[in-house]
Amino acid sequence: MQAFAKVATHDLLRVAPPRRAIAAAAGLGYDGTMPDYIGTRAENAKILGADDPQPVTVLDAVGEVSVLLICDHASNRVPRRLRDLGLSADVLDRHIAWDVGAAALTRELAGRLGAPAVLAGYSRLVIDCNRQPGDPTSIPETSDDVGIPGNAGLSDGAAEARADEVFWPYHHAITRELARLWRHERPPILIAVHSFTPVMNGRPRPWQVGVLWNRDPRLAVPLLARLRRHPDLCVGDNEPYSGRELGYTIDTHAAAAGLPHVSIEVRQDLIAADEGVATWGALLGDALAPLLADPSLHRAELY
Ligand SMILES: [Zn+2]
Numbered sequence: 001m002q003a004f005a006k007v008a009t010h011d012l013l014r015v016a017p018p019r020r021a022i023a024a025a026a027g028l029g030y031d032g033t034m035p036d037y038i039g040t041r042a043e044n045a046k047i048l049g050a051d052d053p054q055p056v057t058v059l060d061a062v063g064e065v066s067v068l069l070i071c072d073h074a075s076n077r078v079p080r081r082l083r084d085l086g087l088s089a090d091v092l093d094r095h096i097a098w099d100v101g102a103a104a105l106t107r108e109l110a111g112r113l114g115a116p117a118v119l120a121g122y123s124r125l126v127i128d129c130n131r132q133p134g135d136p137t138s139i140p141e142t143s144d145d146v147g148i149p150g151n152a153g154l155s156d157g158a159a160e161a162r163a164d165e166v167f168w169p170y171h172h173a174i175t176r177e178l179a180r181l182w183r184h185e186r187p188p189i190l191i192a193v194h195s196f197t198p199v200m201n202g203r204p205r206p207w208q209v210g211v212l213w214n215r216d217p218r219l220a221v222p223l224l225a226r227l228r229r230h231p232d233l234c235v236g237d238n239e240p241y242s243g244r245e246l247g248y249t250i251d252t253h254a255a256a257a258g259l260p261h262v263s264i265e266v267r268q269d270l271i272a273a274d275e276g277v278a279t280w281g282a283l284l285g286d287a288l289a290p291l292l293a294d295p296s297l298h299r300a301e302l303y
Pocket residue numbers: 072073099193194195
C-alpha cells in the first residue's frame with residue numbers, strides 16, 4: 001500500500017513537466033524564461049481534459065493604454081474530471097463559486113479603456129486565484145457554510161495539480177501581459193475587478209461600489225473622489241472588503257513591483273444583466289479614463 005502511494009505521489013509530482021521538455025515537444029528552443037503554462041494544458045494534465053476550456057482568457061488591447069484589467073473570479077466553471085466538486089448547479093451559480101457579473105464588466109471596461117484583460121477560467125472553489133496556495137481558503141472545504149465535498153481531504157499532489165493547471169497559468173498570463181506593457185509602454189497600472197453580494201450574514205450592504213486599496217493611494221484616492229461626485233452613489237472606501245487585509249493578486253503583481261493599482265468591487269445585483277454591465281462600464285470607464293491618462297501616475301514607486 002505504501003509503495004503504491006509512493007508511486008502515485010511521484011506520478012503527481014510530474015504534473016508540471018520540465019520547461020525544456022515542453023519547449024522541445026513544441027519545436028521551440030528554451031531560453032530559460034518560458035513559463036510552464038500560458039493558457040495551455042500540460043500534456044499529462046491531471047485536472048484539465050481535452051474538452052475543458054483553457055484556464056485563462058487573455059483579451060488583447062485595442063488601444064495603447066498601459067493598463068491591465070484582471071478578473072480573479074470570472075468563472076464558475078469546474079473541470080469535467082472534478083465532477084462539479086460534488087455540488088449542485090444551483091450552488092455553482094451562487095457567489096461562492098464566482099463573482100457574478102464581474103467577467104462581463106471586465107470585458108466592457110477593457111473595451112471602453114482599450115486595455116488588455118486577463119480572466120481566470122475556473123471557479124474559485126477549484127482554487128482561488130486571489131489566495132496564496134496553501135492558505136486554507138485557497139481550496140476551501142467550506143464556503144459561506146456550504147460544504148465542498150470535492151475539496152475535502154485533498155492530497156498535496158491533488159492540490160498542487162490544481163495550482164499547476166489552474167492557478168499558475170492565470171498568474172503567468174498576468175505577469176506576461178504586465179511585462180509586455182512595461183517593456184513597450186510606460187509602467188503599467190493594474191486594475192482588479194470583483195463583485196460582492198447585496199447581503200452578507202443577513203445584513204444588507206449599502207454600497208453600490210467599493211474601492212479597495214492598501215498603501216499606494218495614487219489611483220484609489222482620486223478614483224474614490226470621482227465616484228463620490230455621483231450624489232446617488234454609496235461608495236465604499238475599503239468596503240465591503242479591505243484592501244489592507246486581502247489582495248494576493250494585486251499585492252503580488254503590482255504592489256510588490258511599485259506599480260499603481262486598485263481593486264474595484266461592484267454589487268452583484270447591479271451587474272447581473274447586460275444593461276447594468278453597460279451602465280457600470282460607462283460609469284467606471286468615465287471615472288478611470290482621465291486618471292489613467294495622467295502620465296505622472298505611470299511610475300513605479302514602492303509604498
Ligand atoms: Zn472576487
